[in-house]
Amino acid sequence: MKLLYAVLVLVITGSATTTIYFTYYTTTFYTADVSQLENKVASLESEILNLKSSIDSNLKNAYDDGYSAGIAEQSSSSDAFSSNLSSSNTDAVSTITRTIGTVEESGYSTDCAVSMGGDGCYTPVTLSANVGDKIIMTNTDSTGVHSFTSGTVNGFTLSSDGTFDTGILMSGDSFEWTPTVSGEYPYYCMLHAWQVGTIIVN
Numbered sequence: 001m002k003l004l005y006a007v008l009v010l011v012i013t014g015s016a017t018t019t020i021y022f023t024y025y026t027t028t029f030y031t032a033d034v035s036q037l038e039n040k041v042a043s044l045e046s047e048i049l050n051l052k053s054s055i056d057s058n059l060k061n062a063y064d065d066g067y068s069a070g071i072a073e074q075s076s077s078s079d080a081f082s083s084n085l086s087s088s089n090t091d092a093v094s095t096i097t098r099t100i101g102t103v104e105e106s107g108y109s110t111d112c113a114v115s116m117g118g119d120g121c122y123t124p125v126t127l128s129a130n131v132g133d134k135i136i137m138t139n140t141d142s143t144g145v146h147s148f149t150s151g152t153v154n155g156f157t158l159s160s161d162g163t164f165d166t167g168i169l170m171s172g173d174s175f176e177w178t179p180t181v182s183g184e185y186p187y188y189c190m191l192h193a194w195q196v197g198t199i200i201v202n
Contacts, residue, residue, distance in 0.1 A: 096133045100124065100148065106195055107144030113194035121189070122148075122197035130202050135177050139169035147190045148175060148197075156193045 103112045106121035114120050129135055137148040150163035163185055166175035179185070179201040189195035 095130065097136060098127055098129045098133050099136045099138060100127055100197065100199075101138050101140035102146045102189075102195070104141050105143050106141055107146060107189075107192050110194045114196070115194065120197065121192070121195035124197075126198045126200065128200045128202065129179060131179055131182055133178065133201075135179070135199065136174050137166055137169075137177065138174040139171050142171050145170055145191065146195065148187050149190050150185050150187045152186050153188045153193050153196055158188060158190060158193060160190075 101123050103121045103123055106112050110116050110118075112118040112121040114125060119125065123140075127135070139146045145168050147168055148164070148166045149158070149160050150165065151158065151160040153159070164175075164177045164187070168191070169175065179199070182201045185199040185201065187197055187199065
């Protein structure tokens with residue numbers, strides 16, 4: 001009887017120890033596993049945010065760089081046109097230098113458009129000059145690229161008349177034109193149809 005009691009106590013004690021050990025091991029393993037999963041989830045969330053930010057930045061850069069990459073050839077041909085135009089006007093006497101610029105952020109918003117109640121997306125929107133004056137057209141908008149293209153806009157239909165065309169000007173780029181014939185020369189930006197201006201040559 002004593003032997004049976006001793007064996008029974010040993011079995012109960014062994015069973016309790018095994019249960020306690022099993023419970024401890026399972027709890028410890030589960031806690032460590034959950035903690036690792038939580039850390040992994042936090043790490044993945046951080047990576048997702050970084051990827052979103054990187055994608056947004058890359059899209060903006062691709063949009064901005066797309067102009068210079070896609071129109072580099074046109075820009076170089078406009079430089080040649082500018083050079084030819086300047087050499088063809090060497091006979092004209094340049095008496096006064098006049099300047100026209102672009103309004104800041106005029107490529108992103110139509111607020112400056114005269115047709116929308118603004119003061120004009122070129123500054124000045126109407127320039128008076130004389131035959132022989134040197135007119136310098138500069139993209140003074142630090143946020144975008146623009147052109148000064150002679151001609152008219154009807155809605156969103158652009159009609160160049162070929163008198164002058166700066167091609168695409170990056171921010172800070174300039175183009176010179178010296179009128180040899182009096183008249184009214186409307187012009188527009190080939191990328192932003194709401195940007196229009198006029199040069200009146202006396």
